Amino acid sequence: MEATHGWATTDEGAVAEARTGNPEAFRVLVERHSRSVYRLVYRMTQNEHDAEDLVQETFLKACRQLHRFDGRASFGTWLYRIAANCATDLLRARQSRAQKQVAFHAETEENPMEQMPSHAPSPERLSLSSEIGRLLGPAMSQLSAQERAAFVLRHYEGCSIEEIGQALKVRPNAAKHSIFRAVQKLRRALEPKLGVTAGSSL
Template identity: 35%
Template sequence: MEVNAMDARLARLARNGDQSAFAELVGLYKDKIYNLGYRMLGNRQEAEDVVQETFLRVYSNLERYDEAQKFSTWIFRIGTNLCIDRLRKKKPGYSLDAELNEGEGTDMYSMLPSNDPGPEKMLLLTETQDMIHKAIEELPAKYKSAVVLKYLHDLSLQEIGDILGVPVTTVKTRVHRGREFLRKKMEAKL
């Protein structure tokens, strides 16, 4: 069974009160929504909150889900909008876990395994990933959401447009401008 058809079937069953169908949807999408939240917000706790709030909204709005569209697009739109709302409420440049990441190097990037266990290569890799992570955090929200969905979730421009509720041409522009912003930030640091 195709993924889209399976998702639509699970959503239909959950709408009719099948708790195991909803649990299956949660199992399919919780990690994806968490990754989206973490990439956009840079904070594990906020990402977990976004996952919970996303599924609360999905559950309470299942009757509004249009089976003509992909379930993944619908749920990513909800998650992305929640992340954007949180970014708007944050003070610019303020991050709850900034000291923890900088002082102890315990962000997700520093925990990635390396093919070469050499300490020099690991240090270089960690520094580069940290620079990229910080550059992504500095992206304006509209560019950040497009870049995260495109490059970290590997969604098509059409899917991103559906999620963000903007035309594909706008998505292309945001992805391009986000990439340019990241390129300039990286060049300035090197």
């Protein structure tokens, strides 16, 4: 596909061709970006099926809003904004439902992090990375949707504070504080499990 059409060699070319109504051009964009979008939304949701659904939703939204892509950011960045918003909406809706359930079952609900075994593995037994990998999902679930989105975009995707603000439709200062809160929450949640105190040396 990409070898036979000049427009397929760049995202800009494929976008321009897709705007003429050619679905094959959009297919090129899907095949080129679906894995990176999947990684982004997986990091936000920590759930494979949610991530798969969100990738579909992201590309369908992108297709319907293609006329609004102005080329100031790269197509990939524009796509990330849509993906981050789709994931944020999903997480907000889910957290809203969860809060209602928590309010209803206030006496019986427990902190998911407290249900996890609190053993502190020695460095010899487990690598730090794999241990964090096991604990990261439950820890991320303690972040708000905006905190998760801001942290993932900054920490894994290297987006600037300004870009995160634009993506999440918040002021840069709000984006920055979301990242701060995310880092604080993750450290408080994870470092004790790893046998260290937040703020001290690992």
